[in-house]
Amino acid sequence: MSYQISIQKTQNPKNKPDQDNLGFGQIFTDHMFIMDYTEGKGWHDPRIVPYGPLSLEPSTMVFHYGQAVFEGLKAYKTEDGRILLFRPRKNMERINISNERVCIPKIDVDFAVEACKTLVSVDRDWIPEAEGTSLYIRPFIISTDPFLGVRPSWTYKFIIILSPVGAYYKEGINPVKIYVESEYVRAVKGGTGYAKTPGNYAASLIAQVKAKELGYTQVLWLDGVEKKYIEEVGTMNVFFKINGEVITPSLDGSILAGITRESTIELLRASGIKVTERKITIEEIYNAHEAGTLEEAFGTGTAAVISPIGELSWNGKVIKINDGKIGETASFVYNTITGIQSGKIEDKFGWTVEVK
Missing domain, CATH: 3.20.10.10 (D-amino Acid Aminotransferase, subunit A, domain 2)
Structure with missing residues (x-):
C-alpha cells in the first residue's frame, strides 16, 4: 500500500526542555502525524502537522464508548548521532491485534512504521541525549463519528505524538x-x-x-x-x-x-x-x-x-x-x-x- 505523507512545518517552534528534568509524558514535540479513516474509502490523507488540539464534537464516539487503541515505543540517539527505533514493527503488528478486538479497521504495518520514522525524523532535534533518556512515541487510534449509539464507528483518526522522556519511575532502576x-x-x-x-x-x-x-x-x-x-x-x-x-x-x-x-x-x-x-x-x-x-x-x-x-x-x-x-x-x-x-x-x- 502506497501513501504520500504531506508535511506542514510549525511556524512557532517550542523551546527545547532541560534534559535533566524531563519527567515522563509531560512534554510534547513540535509536530504530530494524523491519518483519517472513512468507511468505504479506507485510510487516507496521511500528514504531519504542528502539534496542537484536536477539534472533536462532544458527541464523538470515543468519549462515550471508548473505542480506541494505543501503542508505545521509543527512539534513541546513539553516541555517533544515529537514531534508532526498537522493534517498531512489533508495535504496529500489536496495534492491529488490538484493532481487531475493538472493531477498528487495521492499518498497514509497513506504512505505520514509515509514519513513525518520518515523524521522528522531522522532530529529530527533540531526541534527548542524556543517559537514560529517549523520545517516547505514542501511536493511537480513536473513533470519531459524532453519534450516540453502541456500534463500531465509521470514521477514525490514527495519530502519532512524540514526547522526550526521562526515567519512568523516579526510583530509576532501583527495586x-x-x-x-x-x-x-x-x-x-x-x-x-x-x-x-x-x-x-x-x-x-x-x-x-x-x-x-x-x-x-x-x-x-x-x-x-x-x-x-x-x-x-x-x-x-x-x-x-x-x-x-x-x-x-x-x-x-x-x-x-x-x-x-x-x-x-x-x-x-x-x-x-x-x-x-x-x-x-x-x-x-x-x-x-x-x-x-x-x-x-x-x-x-x-x-x-x-x-x-x-x-x-x-x-x-x-x-x-x-x-x-x-x-x-x-x-x-x-x-x-x-x-x-x-x-x-x-x-x-x-x-x-x-x-x-
Whole structure:
C-alpha cells in the first residue's frame, strides 16, 4: 500500500526542555502525524502537522464508548548521532491485534512504521541525549463519528505524538515495592486484557491509587476468576527467578503480549538461561520466598524497560526479594536491552531500525 505523507512545518517552534528534568509524558514535540479513516474509502490523507488540539464534537464516539487503541515505543540517539527505533514493527503488528478486538479497521504495518520514522525524523532535534533518556512515541487510534449509539464507528483518526522522556519511575532502576491486589482485577480471558485499549487502564486506576496510599509503587494483578494466578505488575509483564529458573506467566488471553517481555525471553534463552512460560500462583511465590529459592522478581515494559521488584505485600505477608537489591538477571537484561537500544551494544538480534 502506497501513501504520500504531506508535511506542514510549525511556524512557532517550542523551546527545547532541560534534559535533566524531563519527567515522563509531560512534554510534547513540535509536530504530530494524523491519518483519517472513512468507511468505504479506507485510510487516507496521511500528514504531519504542528502539534496542537484536536477539534472533536462532544458527541464523538470515543468519549462515550471508548473505542480506541494505543501503542508505545521509543527512539534513541546513539553516541555517533544515529537514531534508532526498537522493534517498531512489533508495535504496529500489536496495534492491529488490538484493532481487531475493538472493531477498528487495521492499518498497514509497513506504512505505520514509515509514519513513525518520518515523524521522528522531522522532530529529530527533540531526541534527548542524556543517559537514560529517549523520545517516547505514542501511536493511537480513536473513533470519531459524532453519534450516540453502541456500534463500531465509521470514521477514525490514527495519530502519532512524540514526547522526550526521562526515567519512568523516579526510583530509576532501583527495586520498587509492589502491592498484590486481591479485590480488584485487571482483565479476564475473553475480555480485552490482551489488547492495548484505554478501558483496561481506566479499570486499573482504583487499585493503583489504593496501592500508593499504602506506600507501594505499583500493583501486582491476579487472575480475575480464582484470584490466585499472577498476571501483570502495573502496566508491565512480570518475571520471577526461582532456583535458577526464570518464570513468567503464560499468555492466555488476559495478559498483554509485551514487546520487552518477548525481547527478554529471547535474550535470556540466547544466553543459556532457562525461561518457562506457565501459570504461576502468588502462593508459589510466597512458598519459594519461605524456602529461600526466590532469587529475583522484575517487571518489563517499554516505558521503564526493567523495573526490579524488591518487596511484595500479599494479604498482610511481606515478601522481601534479594534483600531489596537489583538481581544479576534483571541487571543483565536491562544493561543489554538499553545497550542495544542506544547503539552501545551490537544488535545481534536485528531489533533496531535506523531513522535516516
